[in-house]
Amino acid sequence: MKKHYERIFFFSIVLAVNWLAPATVLGTVDLFLSPSLQTRATGQIVEVTLSAQWNGTPGQQFSAIDSILSWNPTHLQFLNSDVSMAGYSWFISGFLNDPDGINTTLADGNGLFTVLALPGSPATAPAAPATMIIAKFHFKALAGTPATPIQLLPTLGTFGRTRVLGATAGSDVTGNIATTAVVTIVQPCAPLVGDIDGDTFITFADVAAAVDVYLGIDTLPAHVTAADANCDGQANGLDIQPFTDYVLLWL
Numbered sequence: 001m002k003k004h005y006e007r008i009f010f011f012s013i014v015l016a017v018n019w020l021a022p023a024t025v026l027g028t029v030d031l032f033l034s035p036s037l038q039t040r041a042t043g044q045i046v047e048v049t050l051s052a053q054w055n056g057t058p059g060q061q062f063s064a065i066d067s068i069l070s071w072n073p074t075h076l077q078f079l080n081s082d083v084s085m086a087g088y089s090w091f092i093s094g095f096l097n098d099p100d101g102i103n104t105t106l107a108d109g110n111g112l113f114t115v116l117a118l119p120g121s122p123a124t125a126p127a128a129p130a131t132m133i134i135a136k137f138h139f140k141a142l143a144g145t146p147a148t149p150i151q152l153l154p155t156l157g158t159f160g161r162t163r164v165l166g167a168t169a170g171s172d173v174t175g176n177i178a179t180t181a182v183v184t185i186v187q188p189c190a191p192l193v194g195d196i197d198g199d200t201f202i203t204f205a206d207v208a209a210a211v212d213v214y215l216g217i218d219t220l221p222a223h224v225t226a227a228d229a230n231c232d233g234q235a236n237g238l239d240i241q242p243f244t245d246y247v248l249l250w251l
């Protein structure tokens with residue numbers, strides 16, 4: 001009987017030690033979107049880069065990335081993805097068909113972007129501060145806002161997950177994905193603001209032309225309207241700041 005208890009005690013110790021032993025530390029791959037902050041005018045292109053970085057044991061390899069991008073479609077219109085600058089020549093990349101229908105449309109503010117490495121040739125995420133570009137995404141700035149985020153969602157639908165798959169089948173090496181790329185969109189108070197000379201472009205010539213309007217040298221109504229950057233019906237010193245904030249984004 002004593003032997004029986006000794007055995008139980010021994011196995012209990014073994015179990016406890018195993019349970020307390022630290023789990024094998026696996027390297028993980030962080031995904032992030034950059035730049036973290038950018039300012040664009042309505043009508044301009046917003047570019048956001050998805051990158052990967054090792055976080056753990058050196059040279060973490062991965063075979064695939066699923067990334068659920070999320071943005072506000074009232075502020076941003078998705079245009080396209082670009083892997084020409086990627087740090088690996090992906091075997092397959094794009095918004096593939098998915099069982100949740102996330103990619104049925106990209107006009108709804110979300111999409112599941114996937115990259116796959118060549119079978120048997122995993123990609124390697126570099127150590128900080130180096131990063132590997134996975135893809136670039138382009139949006140059109142639609143409407144003014146102090147801040148609109150583009151981010152990665154951990155999950156969407158039943159199967160949609162943002163994840164980094166390891167080099168061995170079924171291994172998940174997803175690290176931190178909680179980054180946000182914030183876009184400030186500057187929208188003029190009227191569509192004609194900025195283009196003083198009316199050539200449909202905003203250039204340095206418009207800056208020089210605006211100065212003449214603010215100084216009262218040029219009083220042509222169309223020029224006054226285009227220089228009235230706070231839309232109060234007059235072109236004067238109060239317009240210089242909003243005019244500059246908007247026009248500088250085009251120069």
Ligand SMILES: [Ca+2]
Nearest residue numbers: 102105108110
């Ligand atoms: Ca969608």
Ligand SMILES: [Ca+2]
Nearest residue numbers: 195197199201
């Ligand atoms: Ca112009």
Ligand SMILES: [Ca+2]
Nearest residue numbers: 228230232234
């Ligand atoms: Ca004004």
